[in-house]
Amino acid sequence: MNFIKRIFTGMKQEPEEPVVEESSVTEEIESSPVAEEAAQTEAEPSFPDVRRVLQIPVISEGVFPEGSDEVLIKAQPSPTGDQCLFTVNRSLMTGHSWYFADFESAEGSSLAERLFSQEDVETVLVCECTVTITRKDKTLFDWAPLAKDVGTAIREAIQDGEGLIAEKIIADLPTEEEVREGIQKVIDIEVNPGVAGHGGNISLLDVRGNSVTIQMGGGCQGCSAADLTLKQGIHTSFRTAVPKVGAIFDETDHTAGLNPFFS
């Protein structure tokens, strides 16, 4: 019974009343140090050591052949099918990123204007040498037809040589400090109190230009709803509070730890 009680309360084993003559107690303690040690081990069960899992970068092979004058574009639909990443063999916006929420926001940016002229394009995110497109029709998973049109639009915009991103946007880009302050504030005031109810937390890891990198922790790490929380909750909060924030990267390793259930 005492054993069961210890399991639930984490109590150490209490020595039972010795049923021996007083004269033999001293002798027993002196003669059996090993037994005493064994009893102590039983009372304090040892747990396996949990090692720290290190993440190291993957060495990626070159996506495109080097030194090509041709505009080369690769399309990579997301596993969830709601977005498609287009990687181009040249920079589209150096050092910063920009999120175009709708056609009106694309005014003056030839790249985004051409992309929004495609019927199914909902939003456009330009970051360094990549363009991420979300589509309006969430029931379609085959990106091939739209991706071809998007590829053509990107290629034409580059070859036209007009300003891919509006000068007004470039001139008004926020400093890293402004982005950091704004995002940290919205994390502290709005996001973290919201996810705390599920035992989760969000931390701001890095700010580069106007792009931010976050990490989900606590109950959010490994959660099967993390993608939904990120895209519909965190992205919306960040873009409402800091409209000039560009790309939002999530560096959470959802498979780490002893009990992930993300996959």
Add this chain to the structure above:
Amino acid sequence: MPKVNTFKVKVQTGLQGMSEPVHFNFNNHNMPFENVTGSTGAGETFEGSFDVNSFAHSLTLSGPKSGKWGIDKITVEYDCENEKPYSVKFGGVNLDESTEVNIWQDPPVLAFDV
């Protein structure tokens, strides 16, 4: 979460070698490699594989129980069910008794030219 049939690692050790058997953790089960060739001495290359036949959510390479292991490069070849075999190269890392390194990568998402 694909079903991994087999995986094979090739570890290039840097200046800091180690002499213990190499272990990995598959879904938190610690096991030694099979079909081992080479060594983990300084500047040497170790190769080992394992027939897993199970669904992967984590795969790590364990550090030695004592001392340090300086790794220059890790190459992992995965053979998963219903996927083309693929390989991933990782950069350098230093491991010890308190660390392990993630060597799992999901199969590459299909990319196409447009």
